[in-house]
Amino acid sequence: MKLSVKWSRLDELSGLQWxxxxxxxxxxxxxxxxxxxxxxxxxxxxxxxxxxxxDDQFAAYVRVVEPGIKYKQPSIGRVMVIExxxxxxxxxxxxxxAIRFTEQQYPxxxxxxGAQVYLQKFYQxxxxxxxxxxxxxxxxxxxxxxxxxxx
Numbered sequence: 001m002k003l004s005v006k007w008s009r010l011d012e013l014s015g016l017q018w019x020x021x022x023x024x025x026x027x028x029x030x031x032x033x034x035x036x037x038x039x040x041x042x043x044x045x046x047x048x049x050x051x052x053x054x055d056d057q058f059a060a061y062v063r064v065v066e067p068g069i070k071y072k073q074p075s076i077g078r079v080m081v082i083e084x085x086x087x088x089x090x091x092x093x094x095x096x097x098a099i100r101f102t103e104q105q106y107p108x109x110x111x112x113x114g115a116q117v118y119l120q121k122f123y124q125x126x127x128x129x130x131x132x133x134x135x136x137x138x139x140x141x142x143x144x145x146x147x148x149x150x151x
Contacts, residue, residue, distance in 0.1 A: 003090070004053045005097050010045050020058055021049065028080045033140065043069055043077075048101070052094055059085040062098045064105070071112040073146070074102050095126055103150055110149040117141040 010018070026039050043065045052060035059082050065075040076098045081091050102111050115123050117134050123145050124130070132144035 001088070002055050003059075003093065004056075006051050006053075007101060008049050008051070010047070010049065013049065017051070021051065021061055024058065024061060024082060025078055025080065028083075029078070036138075048105070050094075050098060050101070052090065052097070054085060054088065054090070057085075058082060059088070060090055060094045062094055064098060064102050067106055067109055073110045073112040074106040075112050075114075076102060077113065091122070092126075095123075099126065099147065108149045111147040113145050113147075114142045115145050117143055120145070 008017075013021070022040055029039055044063070046066050046069050048064040050062045050064070051058060052062075061078065061080050062076060063078045065071075065077060067074045069075075070077075076095070079091070079095065079098070081088075081094065099111065111128075113123065113128060114137065115128070117140075120130060120143055126147070128145040128147045130143050131146050134141045134143055136142075
């Protein structure tokens with residue numbers, strides 16, 4: 001199993017790459033999770049986009065929003081693993097890469113996420129601390145979580 005990662009800005013992605021990302025995000029966040037909302041948004045142009053492939057097949061994705069756009073801190077979001085790759089347990093590798101990249105790009109700022117409640121323990125295992133009560137976002141309970149800045 002050959003796992004590869006590629007970080008890009010929106011304007012660096014080809015039309016076909018962006019189509020594949022947008023279609024997968026819509027498939028998971030709108031159709032699978034049954035949330036009707038505008039999935040692509042104004043944060044996409046000011047984000048870093050990570051495509052993770054396994055043996056050259058698109059397997060997972062995450063975006064990092066610059067600090068000062070969504071939160072004061074940089075933010076990791078739209079974390080997803082394509083259904084056929086979920087049994088490979090790559091979610092932790094995806095998040096570890098996203099954390100590594102974010103801390104490198106935006107040192108000493110910490111990272112804030114809006115996490116689905118059912119994933120709270122997973123994100124805690126990656127160093128995130130819960131900083132809010134649960135709240136409804138598009139019909140799914142979420143929590144704000146922060147990973148404190150490293151030295």
